[in-house]
Ligand code: GKR
């Protein structure tokens with residue numbers, strides 16, 4: 001049976017995003033993503049979701065033009081075409097707080113964007129869920145963590161736009177209220193606080209308050225490397241009995257290793273180990289205990305499973321990082337985590353913060369903090385073409401072409417530099 005790519009559509013979209021604060025600044029009023037639709041001669045279309053910044057789109061389009069004729073099972077052929085299209089791959093501009101851009105990351109990110117829709121086609125062709133192509137689901141549902149953010153109620157960039165109903169969270173009480181709603185509405189059983197926003201003592205107080213209010217929920221804090229080593233050591237000393245892990249307290253494997261040596265709390269990262277080339281150095285230094293993988297930049301679902309094997313080899317644990325995303329990515333993350341036994345912590349997701357999506361509703365939902373692995377063929381989710389058209393139109397009008405949390409923060413704080421480490 002022929003199963004070859006006949007065409008690819010790459011559609012950038014902009015999603016309304018709330019003013020979530022982090023070490024770099026604040027989320028812009030729109031987050032950019034892009035939707036990939038890979039058509040085949042069998043009439044099956046595979047779908048995927050990737051970053052939506054300008055340089056990424058340019059790379060995706062140049063690969064897309066080389067895909068017609070590719071056998072959808074030929075993922076090695078996809079890898080070759082990505083290499084050809086990117087030539088001497090120019091490092092991409094960093095678009096999120098997850099490690100430095102480099103050539104290997106750029107190739108891996110570009111490959112991943114197409115691997116997911118091709119796996120979607122393969123799985124649809126055999127009438128099975130994507131998790132079956134990845135070795136079979138070892139769990140029916142994937143647990144996710146509540147992702148707590150300090151945040152403003154309204155965005156200073158467009159104060160007139162109707163705010164979401166979460167309200168501001170700038171204090172301990174604000175974080176507790178947010179956590180309560182995340183737990184009540186979604187059933188999350190682990191709580192992660194995005195730190196690196198306020199002076200560490202204030203964030204320690206918030207974590208202690210979470211511990212008191214939610215005595216049975218594993219807790220984490222992630223300041224995205226906005227602390228220096230002594231600060232991280234101070235926080236670790238105060239919170240070591242309270243945290244299940246401490247995420248990227250400082251930048252770089254050597255600083256992470258310094259912190260790791262003086263605390264029993266396991267350190268996790270989605271910043272200092274984001275490519276295979278970085279694994280040996282991190283392992284030798286004893287820098288991290290948990291790698292927070294992300295198929296979007298680790299080279300797709302199968303490469304994330306290769307990473308899982310490395311984690312097993314070196315005695316590291318594995319979980320998942322997230323960025324603002326839609327349902328296509330949530331479905332992909334869920335299939336992958338379901339079929340990867342090494343994933344042993346509740347994964348990150350930004351989903352509760354999103355009010356807009358291109359996925360037809362009904363398949364994905366949180367119950368007891370977990371998302372059931374979609375049962376339909378492929379990823380098990382489909383695109384609402386009207387929603388896609390609307391969010392594409394929003395992209396065209398929003399004026400944002402790359403993520404820039406520093407610039408968004410400058411609207412409120414003109415002399416903001418976003419320079420790290422700040423504390
Ligand atoms: O959405 O602001 C954010 C996060 O800080 C994101 O950019 C990070 O990449 O969630 C991520 C993380 O765990 O570091």
Ligand code: MG
Nearest residue numbers: 222247248270
């Ligand atoms: Mg992180």
